[in-house]
Amino acid sequence: MAIAVALALVVIGSVVFHFLSPWWWTPIASNWRYIDDTIIVTFWITGAVFAAVVLFMAYCVLRFRHREGSRAAYEPENKRLEWWLAIGTGVGVAAMLAPGLVVWSQFVTVPKDATTVEIVGQQWQWSYRLPGADGRLGATDVAHVSPENPLGLDPKDPRGQDDIIIQGDQLHLQLDKPVRMLLRSLDVVHDFYVPEFRAKMDMIPGTVTYYWLTPTRAGVFEALCAELCSTGHSFMRGGVVVEPAGDYQAWLQQQKTFAQLQAPAKTQARNQDAGEELGEATR
Amino acid sequence: MADVTHGTLEPLSAGGIDDVELYHPKSWITKYVFSQDAKVIAIQYSMVALAIGLVALVLSWLMRMQLAFPGLLSFIDADHYYQLITMHGMIMVIYLLTALFLGGFGNYLIPLMLGARDMVFPYVNMLSFWIYFLAVLVLVGGFFVPGGPTGAGWTLYPPQAILANTPGQQWGIIVLLVSLMLFIIGFTMGGLNYVVTVLQGRCRGMTLMRMPLTIWGIFTATIMALLAFPALFVGAVMMLLDRLIGTSFFMPAIAAMGEQLPYKGGSPILFQHLFWFFGHPEVYIVALPAFGIVSDLISTHARKNIFGYRMMVWALVAIGALSFVVWAHHMYVSGMHPSFGFFFATTTLIIAIPTAIKVYNWVLTLWRGDIHFTPPMLFALGFIVTFVNGGLTGLFLGNVVVDVPLSDTMFVVAHFHMVMGVAPILVVFGAIYHWYPKVTGRMLDDALAKLHFSVTFLGAYLIFFPMHYIGLMGVPRRYHEMGEMAFVPPSTATLNAFITIVALIVGAAQLVFLFNLVWSVRHGRPAGGNPWRATTLEWQTPQTPPAHGNWGQTLPVVYRWAYDYSVPGAAQDFLPQNQPPDPRTA
Numbered sequence: 001m002a003i004a005v006a007l008a009l010v011v012i013g014s015v016v017f018h019f020l021s022p023w024w025w026t027p028i029a030s031n032w033r034y035i036d037d038t039i040i041v042t043f044w045i046t047g048a049v050f051a052a053v054v055l056f057m058a059y060c061v062l063r064f065r066h067r068e069g070s071r072a073a074y075e076p077e078n079k080r081l082e083w084w085l086a087i088g089t090g091v092g093v094a095a096m097l098a099p100g101l102v103v104w105s106q107f108v109t110v111p112k113d114a115t116t117v118e119i120v121g122q123q124w125q126w127s128y129r130l131p132g133a134d135g136r137l138g139a140t141d142v143a144h145v146s147p148e149n150p151l152g153l154d155p156k157d158p159r160g161q162d163d164i165i166i167q168g169d170q171l172h173l174q175l176d177k178p179v180r181m182l183l184r185s186l187d188v189v190h191d192f193y194v195p196e197f198r199a200k201m202d203m204i205p206g207t208v209t210y211y212w213l214t215p216t217r218a219g220v221f222e223a224l225c226a227e228l229c230s231t232g233h234s235f236m237r238g239g240v241v242v243e244p245a246g247d248y249q250a251w252l253q254q255q256k257t258f259a260q261l262q263a264p265a266k267t268q269a270r271n272q273d274a275g276e277e278l279g280e281a282t283r
Numbered sequence: 284m285a286d287v288t289h290g291t292l293e294p295l296s297a298g299g300i301d302d303v304e305l306y307h308p309k310s311w312i313t314k315y316v317f318s319q320d321a322k323v324i325a326i327q328y329s330m331v332a333l334a335i336g337l338v339a340l341v342l343s344w345l346m347r348m349q350l351a352f353p354g355l356l357s358f359i360d361a362d363h364y365y366q367l368i369t370m371h372g373m374i375m376v377i378y379l380l381t382a383l384f385l386g387g388f389g390n391y392l393i394p395l396m397l398g399a400r401d402m403v404f405p406y407v408n409m410l411s412f413w414i415y416f417l418a419v420l421v422l423v424g425g426f427f428v429p430g431g432p433t434g435a436g437w438t439l440y441p442p443q444a445i446l447a448n449t450p451g452q453q454w455g456i457i458v459l460l461v462s463l464m465l466f467i468i469g470f471t472m473g474g475l476n477y478v479v480t481v482l483q484g485r486c487r488g489m490t491l492m493r494m495p496l497t498i499w500g501i502f503t504a505t506i507m508a509l510l511a512f513p514a515l516f517v518g519a520v521m522m523l524l525d526r527l528i529g530t531s532f533f534m535p536a537i538a539a540m541g542e543q544l545p546y547k548g549g550s551p552i553l554f555q556h557l558f559w560f561f562g563h564p565e566v567y568i569v570a571l572p573a574f575g576i577v578s579d580l581i582s583t584h585a586r587k588n589i590f591g592y593r594m595m596v597w598a599l600v601a602i603g604a605l606s607f608v609v610w611a612h613h614m615y616v617s618g619m620h621p622s623f624g625f626f627f628a629t630t631t632l633i634i635a636i637p638t639a640i641k642v643y644n645w646v647l648t649l650w651r652g653d654i655h656f657t658p659p660m661l662f663a664l665g666f667i668v669t670f671v672n673g674g675l676t677g678l679f680l681g682n683v684v685v686d687v688p689l690s691d692t693m694f695v696v697a698h699f700h701m702v703m704g705v706a707p708i709l710v711v712f713g714a715i716y717h718w719y720p721k722v723t724g725r726m727l728d729d730a731l732a733k734l735h736f737s738v739t740f741l742g743a744y745l746i747f748f749p750m751h752y753i754g755l756m757g758v759p760r761r762y763h764e765m766g767e768m769a770f771v772p773p774s775t776a777t778l779n780a781f782i783t784i785v786a787l788i789v790g791a792a793q794l795v796f797l798f799n800l801v802w803s804v805r806h807g808r809p810a811g812g813n814p815w816r817a818t819t820l821e822w823q824t825p826q827t828p829p830a831h832g833n834w835g836q837t838l839p840v841v842y843r844w845a846y847d848y849s850v851p852g853a854a855q856d857f858l859p860q861n862q863p864p865d866p867r868t869a
Contacts, residue, residue: 003656003661003664006737006741007664007668010668010741010744014672014748017748017749017752021749021752022772022774023749023752023753023755023756023772023774023775023778024752024755024756025688025755025756025757026756026757026769026770032687032688034684035684035685035687035688038682038684038685039679039685039688039689042678042679042682042685045678046675046676046678046679049671049675050671050672050675053642053646053667053671054667054668054671056646057646057649057664057667057668060646060649060650060652060654061649061654061656061664064585064649064650064651064652064653064654065654065656066586066653066654066655066656070653071586071653071849071856072585072586072587072651072652072653072848072849072856073587073651073652073849074587074588074848074849074850074851075588075590075651076588076590076591076592076846077590077591077592077593077594078590078591081647082591082594082640082643082644085639085640085643086636086639086640089635089636089639089640090636093632093633093635093636093678096632096678096682097628097629097632097682100628100682100683100684100685101625101628101629101683101684103684104621104624104625104628104683104684105625107621107684107687108621108622108624122538123448123539123540141536142536142537142538142543143536143543145538145541145543146541147541150541152538183618186537186538186539187442187443187446187537187538187539187540188440188442188443188446188537188539188551189440189442189443189551191616191691193691193757193759195688195756195757195770196770198687198688199687199688200616200687200688200690200691201616201618201687202616202617202618203618204551204552204617204618205442205535205536205537205551206535206536206548206549206550206551207535207552207618209618221769222768222769222770224759224768225759226690226691226692226759227440227691228365228435228436228440228443228761229443230365230443230446230448230449231361231362231365231434231448231449231450232361232448233361233365233761233762233763234361234761234762234763234764234765234766235361235764
């Protein structure tokens, strides 16, 4: 008796919690509403199955509990019933899988008109790179990484000279404009994760990965690292500002290109070298 | 329909091997320490596994304290937190669950349930335990080396696992990899034994399709483990080489903290494939023995044959086979080729079908049963609830695009704890309550058992069910401190505190269980040979606890399947497997 009540309470409690608790996803800010929809479909199907199975159990333990002189039925198999249940399950699974695969094919197919942003992860900060006027990103290699060239751009690649580098600041994205995120890591596996965007993908040192989205809501969103990246993992935060085209362009104008960032660095380096030579000479 | 039930019914002459005097141990040491008796080895395996499991339980308390009350235990800094989660996961999955189900229950039940005297290679079986014990000692040693154990996460993803900013990089990771290699060596010795014993050691009349589902579960899981663990082994060897002599199997060119490291050309994602090629079957290596055992618990305590026995066997085999082609569903957002997503999502959701069939057959076994609410039955019911819950959330994570927002969040943590933490551990408890009378000759205390069940089952559900919603909000896993984030309402802190308090209570309830285990050895009610009136052979031994050699002079002969409960016309509501057919009806 108590166990039947407990089983029923598990179902009722779970359903009540699902609908009444204040803990639910944060409102979406990207085009991936289909993902949310698939989650809702999955909640309904799985929720119904869970309630049905557990309530059926509750009924069984109440109805078929041992009483003096009672005896179980003897029924080793029931082919018809077993096949119907298997087929029914197959249909339910297909109902979740089919929309899932359709949305996945959208998720991995970047639209032609998408702009490109590169996100670079390293312990424990995010940097960003946008293609400059030529619309293309220059080549990179971790062998080029140095204090003056923290993202490892190839200094000889002309396509990289006008690349816009953003370090220690938030990434800005243009509202309603599809954007392809190219993901690169300099050290360990990271994952650039903005919960409101729903999309995420690991960045792996040695290769470039990607995902795409269209920001659909203006605002400032927090970004976190979602893949364990050593002791500072939980402090690897960043931010994304989604804004209309005008504000976005205004922001873009203020950013520095790779060449601009290199120039003072080079001058400084030259001065430093000169200083050291001078020092040695005096000694 | 009923050809499963009664195959050939003609009486058989007793077969098998006579009990020989030479074979028995001659000293205390060979009887209880370096024992070759599978039953003693089983108890050794179980005690070591439960002891190291207690360590993992305490680790989980500490990490829950940090999540609910950050900073309260000031010694838990980020490094310690990652060491806690890593060791908790590693111990629970491998050193507790795998060892307990296969080394513990496998050793005890395979020979007894199949009517064999022992495992076919008793000496190798003994070595298997001692190497496992050594692996556990090395693992524990990790807590005492300079820098402490590794904090790379139980998945040990390179490059971070062997780089300087990860705790335990100096010694901890080496110790853990060596311990894993030892574990796999020890397991392989045991595993070959279990497989050969099932294939070669069955008594006369015990056809494969008459074996109890417990044996089918352990047998299938062992074959899987023999195929899956080598992937982890080579992964561990390569990572050890990367760490110790600077090879670049998993290490690409890296600029760590602005400094170029000497690695070049390796692939971090290769390790992930190797790890999950082991890691996913590992889920089922834990689950299949639980599936098998719970089938027998339900059948015995509902006094009814398991429903759809043949379908249950094929479902086990199908799950075992399919589980080798689903591993990359752990890697949907790993950056592997996106087209893999289509294949692995499809295989993953297909595996839901045989799994669902098993659930249906368990609940249909309850239907029109004669259900006794013994502790094993209660735990079996708890298993079904938590397994169904955890299995269904697997349909979220297995469906590739739904996994994208949910992966690496607390949703995943809640899911896998429900499905491969809570559910199999409830089966472990149920199985211990069920077989303890055979092992010791005494019953465990019923009232304590029911207290233990109520707190553990309801508590575990209260811990992990709400946790899904924390993940749905977007809270990532493996965060030492969340801090204040706009998408996390402040009330989440209250929920986290609630979960932690329940976790402390559930943990404390395990002390009741431990007390029961110890106290009942001497003070439990004498059990007799077959207290549950069960059909399977382990309950038909001449002595309880069974002596070395199990069966006295002659081996049993099996005449029927393992599920002749409540057979119409029979005098009792169970017919043991070795009971000859009634000459009047044959």
